[in-house]
Amino acid sequence: MEDLSPICSQVRRDIVRMVHAVQSGHPGGSLGCTEFFVALYFHVLRHDPKRWDMDGTGQDLFFLSNGHISPVWYSVLARSGYFPVKELATFRKLDSRLQGHPTTHEGLPGVRMASGSLGQGLSVGIGAALAKRLNSDDHLVYTLHGDGELQEGQIWEAAMSAAAHKVDNLIATVDWNGRQIDGDVDDVMPLGDLRAKWLAFGWDVLETNGKRHG
Numbered sequence: 001m002e003d004l005s006p007i008c009s010q011v012r013r014d015i016v017r018m019v020h021a022v023q024s025g026h027p028g029g030s031l032g033c034t035e036f037f038v039a040l041y042f043h044v045l046r047h048d049p050k051r052w053d054m055d056g057t058g059q060d061l062f063f064l065s066n067g068h069i070s071p072v073w074y075s076v077l078a079r080s081g082y083f084p085v086k087e088l089a090t091f092r093k094l095d096s097r098l099q100g101h102p103t104t105h106e107g108l109p110g111v112r113m114a115s116g117s118l119g120q121g122l123s124v125g126i127g128a129a130l131a132k133r134l135n136s137d138d139h140l141v142y143t144l145h146g147d148g149e150l151q152e153g154q155i156w157e158a159a160m161s162a163a164a165h166k167v168d169n170l171i172a173t174v175d176w177n178g179r180q181i182d183g184d185v186d187d188v189m190p191l192g193d194l195r196a197k198w199l200a201f202g203w204d205v206l207e208t209n210g211k212r213h214g
């Protein structure tokens with residue numbers, strides 16, 4: 001992360017500028033996930049922005065399930081070459097491809113799923129992972145989820161189905177920041193022992209603080 005630190009700073013600037021310009025959006029989760037997104041797009045993902053297409057055959061895929069943190073995603077997509085950086089200035093404006101919640105019908109490169117309605121990204125990721133297995137494509141599928149999002153029942157149905165189908169080419173990440181739109185996750189609906197829950201659903205679990213010293 002030391003090498004990627006300058007990109008993280010730039011992405012944070014992008015997020016603040018985008019949200020402040022329209023006085024609308026979700027800066028908290030975006031800023032909190034900056035290191036994750038920069039590490040993913042500038043170090044981990046095997047992807048070629050110039051060859052982007054909806055199928056993503058022969059490339060790693062990423063699905064953002066907690067779509068409201070779109071500012072950080074749009075920033076890393078632009079900074080890694082999916083679309084012009086200057087387009088970030090259209091965030092949340094009428095007729096922009098960069099809507100507050102990502103959509104697919106504007107055809108923004110890098111976005112393969114509409115998100116905003118929480119709880120759906122894991123199901124989509126599992127479908128994509130199964131498709132890669134059917135196509136003998138050994139690339140990986142990544143998803144990101146908010147911790148508040150885990151209160152959605154569909155997440156756990158999907159988690160159970162992934163184990164049932166022995167999906168082994170999917171990495172789902174949870175931004176366990178303890179906060180959601182209505183307050184503390186523990187006050188709204190506590191997640192309990194999250195590690196034990198995922199283990200019980202048949203998943204391998206790794207924990208990190210998500211920052212450079214993790």
Ligand SMILES: [Mg+2]
Binds near residue numbers: 148179
């Ligand atoms: Mg949260």
